Amino acid sequence: MNDVADDESASDAETEENADANGDTVDALESSDPDEVGPVTWIEQQPLPYPSDALEPYISKETVEQHWGIHQHIHVERLNGMIGGSEWEGMSLGQMMLSSFNEGREAPHPPFFHAAQIWNHDFYWRSMQPGGGSKPSERLLKFIKRDFGSYDGMIQQFMDAALTQFGSGWVWLSYKGSKLPHVNSRSPIPSDNYGRLVISKTPNAINPLVWGHSPLLAIDVWEHAYYLDYEDRRADYVSTFLEKLLSWETVESRLKKAVIRAIERDGHVSRKHVRKQLLAQGKSRIRARPQQANENARGQTSSQEKPLGV
16 A cells, blocks of 8 residues: 555544544535434524625626525525425435435436535535645645645646536535445546545536535536636636635545545445554565665675686
């Protein structure tokens, strides 16, 4: 296992330990796990994580008030008008979204569009922060370089996905685990990317949760998300989002939680087992050093011995 994978295992163990110590209860939006939300009888619109003018000058107060206050609110009202007395009543937002998706085999049931759009928007708002942008931490950069080759490579792939998403939709950075725990819908991401960061684009309201992935970052590329500020310059909106607004701290926090869930779900790997693996890997490297040194010494001696001439 290479150094990046070693760091991934160390990060998993450290994060799991911190979560246990702090009694960390992951909320539905940050965890991306719909099973962590209890039953509800009424969907309420979540407040913004910052004032409506906090993203200026990059996203205006007017855009936020129309986007969050009008467009998102319409989804909340229409969803609540559908679920009363139905089979969806009592489900959490995430459970409703996955149950109504129909595993992609046919058109989703009516609640899906509104449930998914509410979830997507709340996740999008929390993917940004005033004074965001900059660069990820060194630890997160290791994951990005492992899976995309470089930070610039990841940014370019994200930009390409955003600019080639025809019409309305979303672009996501997600952690792809090794199983699809909720549904069997076919993912467009190749299967050999398990346990990796992946970028995907989705039409309309679809999000990577329906493939069993853990979203880490989302950008809304529906026109109403940016038209007032950027008109039809989607590229300017996306690059500004990445350079000035993106919350890498939130992305890293989501990734840590996603890895822990994948460990618990797929292998039930304990902290003790992870530490044993790391210790064994360290011992193997230590044992290999003197053996390699001896081989190098023998090679040097052999090269110095020359046959005697007659």
